[in-house]
Amino acid sequence: MNPQHSPVYMPNLPKPPHNPNDADTIADWRKQVRKALLAARTDMPGEMRIPAVAAICRLLKDVLASTDLPAKARVGFYWPVQGEIDVTNVIGAHIAKGGQAALPVVTARHQPMVFHRWTPDTTMVTGFANIAIPATQADQEPVVPDVIFAPLVGFDQQGYRLGYGGGFFDRTLEALGFKPVVIGIGFAHARLNTIFPHQYDVPVDILITEQGVEYFGR
Template sequence: MNVPDDRARRKALRLELVGRRQAMAASALAPLHAAIEAHLDALLTRLAPPSVGFTWPYRGEFDALPLMHRWLAADPGRRAALPVVGDKGQPMSFRLWTPDTAMAKDRYGIPYPADGVTVVPALLLIPCNGFDARGYRLGYGAGHYDRTLAALQPTPVAVGVAIEDGRLDDLLPQPHDLPMDWIVTEAGLEGPFGYRAAQA
C-alpha cells in the first residue's frame, strides 16, 4: 500500500522506537542481542554468502562485530565490509573491513574504513528501528539503504535486524521503500519477502 508522504508520522514513530531502545538497560538488551546473533549465525550458514556488509553499532542497535570476527576467522575466503556514507542523496559504497582495518569517522560519528577496496557485498545486515510483517523497515529517515539497494548490482540479499519491540502492524510504505528479504529478531527469522519471495 502506497500512502501520501507522512514524514511527521514516521519521525514521531522513529523517535519513540529509538528512544525506547536506548532506554533499555544493557542487561535487558544482552539476551535479545545474543538470540539475534544465534539466528543470524544460522542464516549465514544457510545462505553461505561469500561476503557480508554490516554496520557499526549505533544508538543501542545490535552489535554485529563479534559475529563478523568469528565468521571471518572460520574461513579465510570470506570478506566483510562496512558502509561509507557519501554526499547527501547519493547511495553508500562498501569498503572491505578486517579487525585490523584503520578506521575514520563519518559525519554521524560512525566508524568506517579510512581507505581500502570498494566491494558489493553478497548480503547486507541492515539495522531496523521498526519493521512490519511484509519486511518493510523504518530506518533513520535519510534513505541511505533504499538508495543503496536500488543502486548496487548485483543486488545484495537484504537482512533487516531488529528487536521485537520495533514490530509494527503496517509501516505504510512509500513508493521508494524497498522491503528486506529477511527480518531477524530475537524471536527468530522471517522471510523471504519482496524480490526473493517472488523468485522462491
C-alpha cells in the first residue's frame, strides 16, 4: 500500500548535523531529535491523533491478516507508554481469530528482553521503568514471537528506527537467534530523511503510519 496524502502534525526538529561522520555529533543529534519527537507525540492534538490512531490500527489489522505472515502468528507487541499508539484492541482481535500474543519483559539493564504470553484476561503488574507486564510472567516459559511490533519514536526513509536509546530492542532481536518479522508502528510526523544508522542497524520489515504501509528489509 502506498502512503496516502493526509494532514500530518509537523514537530519542530533540530537540523541534521553538519558532520555526519562524527559519532559524538550523531549521538547528540539523535538525543535532541528523540526528545523533540517524544514531546511532539505527547502534544499531538486530539483531532489529529484520534483519526491517525484509528487509521494505523485498521492498516495493522490488514497486515496481520496478510498471507505473507504466519497463520495465527505469535505476536510480540508492547504496552503503550509515553504517547505510543495503543494496539491492544488489534491484538485482542488477533487472539480472537486464533493468534497468540506476548509482551516484552525486561530482566535486567543491558540484557535482552524476554516475551511472556498475554491475553485480554491477563493480570498486569508494574515492571521495569513503570511499564506494565503480565503478573504471572515469572512462572511462564518465554514465548518466541513470529512477529514483533516495534513502537517508533522516529524512523527514516530506509526503514531504520529511532528508539528510546536503551538498546533493549536490538539486543532482544540478536538474542532470538533469528529475525522475526518486525513491524514498525508510528505517526507520520516522526519520519526523518535519515537517522544516520550504524553499520549494525537493521531496518524494520514493515512500516505502518496513518499514511499507509511500506515494506523494507525482506
